[in-house]
Amino acid sequence: MKTDDGSSREMRSSSYHTPVLLPEALELLAVGDGGVYVDATLGGGGYTEAILEASEGAQVYGFDTDPAALAFAGKRLDRFGDRFVAVEENFGRLAELLSERGVQRIDGIVYDLGVSSHQLDTTSIGLSYRIDAPLDMRLDPRLPISALNIIASYDAPQLKQIFKMYGEEPYAGPISRKIVDAREKAPIETTTQLAEIITHGTREDKRNETLSRVFQALRIEVNHELDSLHSSLEQSLEVMKNGARIVVVSYHSLEDRIVKELFKRESSPAFEPGSLGSLKESIDASRVRLRILTKLVTPTSEEVARNPRARSAKLRAAERVLHS
Numbered sequence: 518m519k520t521d522d523g524s525s526r527e528m529r530s531s532s533y534h535t536p537v538l539l540p541e542a543l544e545l546l547a548v549g550d551g552g553v554y555v556d557a558t559l560g561g562g563g564y565t566e567a568i569l570e571a572s573e574g575a576q577v578y579g580f581d582t583d584p585a586a587l588a589f590a591g592k593r594l595d596r597f598g599d600r601f602v603a604v605e606e607n608f609g610r611l612a613e614l615l616s617e618r619g620v621q622r623i624d625g626i627v628y629d630l631g632v633s634s635h636q637l638d639t640t641s642i643g644l645s646y647r648i649d650a651p652l653d654m655r656l657d658p659r660l661p662i663s664a665l666n667i668i669a670s671y672d673a674p675q676l677k678q679i680f681k682m683y684g685e686e687p688y689a690g691p692i693s694r695k696i697v698d699a700r701e702k703a704p705i706e707t708t709t710q711l712a713e714i715i716t717h718g719t720r721e722d723k724r725n726e727t728l729s730r731v732f733q734a735l736r737i738e739v740n741h742e743l744d745s746l747h748s749s750l751e752q753s754l755e756v757m758k759n760g761a762r763i764v765v766v767s768y769h770s771l772e773d774r775i776v777k778e779l780f781k782r783e784s785s786p787a788f789e790p791g792s793l794g795s796l797k798e799s800i801d802a803s804r805v806r807l808r809i810l811t812k813l814v815t816p817t818s819e820e821v822a823r824n825p826r827a828r829s830a831k832l833r834a835a836e837r838v839l840h841s
């Protein structure tokens with residue numbers, strides 16, 4: 518990236534977050550000559566910048582709930598003037614928030630899910646078990662319930678359920694009981710305290726995997742991540758024009774499953790029971806709302822070597838089909 522003020526901005530952008538699968542996402546988004554696009558996960562603004570650079574007439578609405586992301590990306594994208602519109606809100610309310618801004622139809626949308634490197638590395642919200650920080654995990658500081666509240670108040674079955682459902686953690690039950698026992702002795706307030714409780718008595722070589730799963734589960738619960746994704750993807754289909762493209766980059770199997778299932782369902786003609794009941798079915802092609810553009814795209818080994826955080830990324834892309 519070449520910038521007006523030289524290499525210093527380049528360094529700041531890449532240290533905030535290095536975009537994953539950017540050339541692949543941009544190509545599949547097929548940004549036209551102008552048009553209205555949505556970057557549902559603005560982060561450091563890497564994707565938005567690439568869209569705005571790819572088309573002189575394009576406008577991008579960039580969503581993020583994290584004020585630090587908005588502040589950083591806002592500065593980076595300042596040179597594009599009103600071609601960039603910041604939306605400091607959750608993409609779970611996509612259609613309503615666009616409509617409030619006078620946008621009824623869009624030419625394309627991209628989601629680069631999860632968290633930025635800046636969010637993982639910052640001590641303020643405690644997303645990583647590798648950094649000692651207060652337990653919080655709220656990507657949106659306006660959310661009422663933090664990881665601290667969950668760890669302090671959910672009972673053992675509730676904790677077990679989230680670790681199982683959102684972390685696919687095989688030892689969800691014993692870990693929940695360890696947390697409940699520990700908090701009776703002293704409040705659990707930091708990432709390090711929680712990590713020590715979770716890994717107490719577990720095999721050294723399994724600790725990181727367990728911690729990744731449990732921390733992921735907590736983050737998903739705190740931020741209602743899967744519900745927002747589900748609802749936002751449904752809404753995106755309502756606002757996409759005929760031929761508009763949707764590109765989604767996800768980082769774990771629970772997110773990818775939601776995208777994959779929606780794409781599959783919306784690209785397959787629905788089978789309706791015919792007049793002779795279940796023996797005869799008719800295909801209703803007018804129900805198809807998406808055309809899948811590619812098989813699953815994953816980063817090259819070169820990208821993963823350059824940027825290890827890309828290793829779990831999975832990209833899916835589809836095109837909206839509208840029937841007149």
Ligand SMILES: C[S@@+](CC[C@H](N)C(=O)[O-])C[C@H]1O[C@@H](n2cnc3c(N)ncnc32)[C@H](O)[C@@H]1O
Nearest residue numbers: 536558560561562563564581582607608629632
């Ligand atoms: C992986 S980063 C995006 C990086 C970006 N593509 C770039 O090039 O810099 C994901 C961003 O999405 C934001 N985010 C996650 N869930 C969100 C949601 N439901 N609504 C709005 N923003 C969300 C996070 O705060 C984070 O800044």
